[in-house]
Amino acid sequence: MRWSKLTPTMAYRCHEEMITTGGFAPAGLSADNAALRERILQEILVFDGSVGAGAYDVAAGLALYRILGEAGMDVRTAADDSVWRFLSLRVVPDLVEARWPNAPAVRFWRSRSRIWLRVIWWLVHLTWQENEEQTRAVLADVTTDTIAQLVERPGRGGFRVELMRALFRERIRRHFSQDEFRALMKLNTARVVVTEPWFCDGGIGGYARELHDYVASVR
Structure with a gap:
C-alpha cells in the first residue's frame, strides 16, 4: 500500500476546520484508504468508556498493529509522522475524537510522541513477543501511565x-x-x-x- 501523508500545515488546517465545524469525519479517501478505514472500524470499536482507557488502548493497538502490518507498514513508515497525521485526520478522525473528546491537537498531529494512533502502534511494537497472544499477555494490566512512560519518553x-x-x-x-x-x-x-x-x-x-x-x- 502507498501511504498517504499530511504536512504539519495541512494537518493544522484540517484539525482547525474540524474543531470549528464539530465534524470529525473522513474526507477525500482513495479506494485503498477507504478500505483501510473500513477494516480498522471493523476491528476497533469506538471508545465509549465501558472499559478503562489503558485496556482500550492496548486492544486498539494490537488490532491496529495487525491491520497496518497486513497493509505493509514497517518501522521506517511508522517513524514518519506525516503518515500518522493522515491516518488521524483523514482516515479515522472520528475514532481518535471518540478516544479524546476534547480533540487536543497533540493527539491528532502536533506532538509526534503523543499522536494517539502512533502511540498505540509503537506500544505494541516495543513490547512485541513471539505472537499477538503473548504480547497481549505482557500488556494485560498496562495503564495509560505505563504507556506514557514507554512511548512518550x-x-x-x-x-x-x-x-x-x-x-x-x-x-x-x-x-x-x-x-x-x-x-x-x-x-x-x-x-x-x-x-x-x-x-x-x-x-x-x-x-x-x-x-x-x-x-x-x-x-
Whole structure:
C-alpha cells in the first residue's frame, strides 16, 4: 500500500476546520484508504468508556498493529509522522475524537510522541513477543501511565526495541506492580546513559533481570 501523508500545515488546517465545524469525519479517501478505514472500524470499536482507557488502548493497538502490518507498514513508515497525521485526520478522525473528546491537537498531529494512533502502534511494537497472544499477555494490566512512560519518553538514542521487549517479558514474569515498573523505567533511563545492556552479563536479558532484582530488593 502507498501511504498517504499530511504536512504539519495541512494537518493544522484540517484539525482547525474540524474543531470549528464539530465534524470529525473522513474526507477525500482513495479506494485503498477507504478500505483501510473500513477494516480498522471493523476491528476497533469506538471508545465509549465501558472499559478503562489503558485496556482500550492496548486492544486498539494490537488490532491496529495487525491491520497496518497486513497493509505493509514497517518501522521506517511508522517513524514518519506525516503518515500518522493522515491516518488521524483523514482516515479515522472520528475514532481518535471518540478516544479524546476534547480533540487536543497533540493527539491528532502536533506532538509526534503523543499522536494517539502512533502511540498505540509503537506500544505494541516495543513490547512485541513471539505472537499477538503473548504480547497481549505482557500488556494485560498496562495503564495509560505505563504507556506514557514507554512511548512518550524514548530516551536520547530513540527507542531500544529489544531492550523494551526484554523488560516487559521480565515484568510479567515477576508480576511487578505499576509503581514498581515505573521505578524500574526511571532506573533504566539513568542506567542506559552509562551502561550498554548488550555488554552486561547475560546480555539484554541479564540486564533486564538485574534491574528487576534491584527494584525488588528495595520494595
